[in-house]
Amino acid sequence: MGMIIREMCADDHDDIHETLTACGVFNEEEIRVALVMAAAADEYALFCAEIDRRVRGYVCIGRTPLTLSTWYLYWTCVHPQVQGTGVASALHGHLEQFIRAHGGERIVVETSSRAEYARAHRFYANAGYQPAGRIEHFFKQGDHCVILCKPLTQHLPSSST
Amino acid sequence: MGMIIREMCADDHDDIHETLTACGVFNEEEIRVALVMAAAADEYALFCAEIDRRVRGYVCIGRTPLTLSTWYLYWTCVHPQVQGTGVASALHGHLEQFIRAHGGERIVVETSSRAEYARAHRFYANAGYQPAGRIEHFFKQGDHCVILCKPLTQHLPSSST
Numbered sequence: 001m002g003m004i005i006r007e008m009c010a011d012d013h014d015d016i017h018e019t020l021t022a023c024g025v026f027n028e029e030e031i032r033v034a035l036v037m038a039a040a041a042d043e044y045a046l047f048c049a050e051i052d053r054r055v056r057g058y059v060c061i062g063r064t065p066l067t068l069s070t071w072y073l074y075w076t077c078v079h080p081q082v083q084g085t086g087v088a089s090a091l092h093g094h095l096e097q098f099i100r101a102h103g104g105e106r107i108v109v110e111t112s113s114r115a116e117y118a119r120a121h122r123f124y125a126n127a128g129y130q131p132a133g134r135i136e137h138f139f140k141q142g143d144h145c146v147i148l149c150k151p152l153t154q155h156l157p158s159s160s161t
Numbered sequence: 162m163g164m165i166i167r168e169m170c171a172d173d174h175d176d177i178h179e180t181l182t183a184c185g186v187f188n189e190e191e192i193r194v195a196l197v198m199a200a201a202a203d204e205y206a207l208f209c210a211e212i213d214r215r216v217r218g219y220v221c222i223g224r225t226p227l228t229l230s231t232w233y234l235y236w237t238c239v240h241p242q243v244q245g246t247g248v249a250s251a252l253h254g255h256l257e258q259f260i261r262a263h264g265g266e267r268i269v270v271e272t273s274s275r276a277e278y279a280r281a282h283r284f285y286a287n288a289g290y291q292p293a294g295r296i297e298h299f300f301k302q303g304d305h306c307v308i309l310c311k312p313l314t315q316h317l318p319s320s321s322t
Contacts, residue, residue: 068301133294140229
């Protein structure tokens, strides 16, 4: 399986839409907002994983206003067909290198406490994200916001040398 | 001292600018962003305290996208000349009533751990905000993000009946 991590472009819209839908954890409103943000390359940095000429995963990140070196990870999504094959790790390796190269020193992610996100939480824990907060009933009754943060060291990871 | 809590309007710009500057805790970039948001009445709800025909405090709040009933308090500022006279309490009473009336069930605020914010932290604690998270070095080295949340009951406070 050949995989390329590259910047997203307008042509990727349909593949991103399919990936967000197939993923199964996002509702209609979330998919609508995610697609608007995926088209706003002037405001966010967007990277996707292309496998056999189809986009099968992507991430959306952005510098946090009024902070010196904090970035937010807004969206991360991998198509179920390729989950468990290292796509998320490759995307995250790329985004971390990008953030470091732009002087970023930490990544914050706000995720959901829902059971569907258990896989994502395991991924974040393994990737070095640490719990930073929890806002009860943030999304809706019983659906809490889990805030995670990964501090980044400024040297490049050894895998990229 | 007569005080009116009312919606903000474009004419209030200069008073808001003076209040943000006099307040002494915001840097230039923060004041710039706060003024842009204070002019975006289509995106945020903005209320100010008018005292003797001058605006001496204001709040900026907004519904949180992708949540059912969570609101963010983005900015709150009271001119030092009138701090300690109940301006912040009056503004907060008003915004809580507004949020409840719009189905809101909680208010989240992200503030700074810096010593200059000790007064604000006391105000939030007294007003019923509870700690929900802390992101180390979020704003800059040593300047952490303190996340607070106040759950709102749906009945109107007795003071307004």
